[in-house]
Amino acid sequence: MTQAFTQTAFTNAPARPQLPTLPTGWPIGSYTSYEEAQRAVDHLADNDFPVAEVTIVGVEPMLVERVAGKLSWGRVLGSAALSGAWFGLFVGLLLSMFSAGAGVLPILIGLVAGVAFSMVFAAVSYGATRGRRDFVSHSQLVARRYDVLTQPRSAERGRELLANLAARTAFTQ
Numbered sequence: 001m002t003q004a005f006t007q008t009a010f011t012n013a014p015a016r017p018q019l020p021t022l023p024t025g026w027p028i029g030s031y032t033s034y035e036e037a038q039r040a041v042d043h044l045a046d047n048d049f050p051v052a053e054v055t056i057v058g059v060e061p062m063l064v065e066r067v068a069g070k071l072s073w074g075r076v077l078g079s080a081a082l083s084g085a086w087f088g089l090f091v092g093l094l095l096s097m098f099s100a101g102a103g104v105l106p107i108l109i110g111l112v113a114g115v116a117f118s119m120v121f122a123a124v125s126y127g128a129t130r131g132r133r134d135f136v137s138h139s140q141l142v143a144r145r146y147d148v149l150t151q152p153r154s155a156e157r158g159r160e161l162l163a164n165l166a167a168r169t170a171f172t173q
Contacts, residue, residue, distance in 0.1 A: 014143045049150075
């Protein structure tokens, strides 16, 4: 079995592929939100902690899809018309720069063509779903909790710093 390695311009050593690996280290803090975990790592950095040894681990990940609204033919075609207008306007402006003495005609042609093509493609795409997904949503990958890990040699100091942060935060609330 042969394994291909690529070389970079800056090194003669073969580059290893970046494969997923489990995190290492000891937990020094656990938080209910990613923002709190970031604040903890920022606190560690502010106190000259070796943050290159720190890892934030999302435990029990979930894919959360938040529904933003209902789709309709009017919403689909209106959105397509607006995005097509911007693209068509851009193309029309480029055409007008290379067409001396053409006036605003290339801009208008680009605008109309952008709107028309975008609306046709959106109508075909939306029509193909046959009402199976008549909503707009946004997906997020979130975790039930976020653990902050560090290497064992720094764990005790990290726990002390994060305990001080927790005490200060509790005092100000």
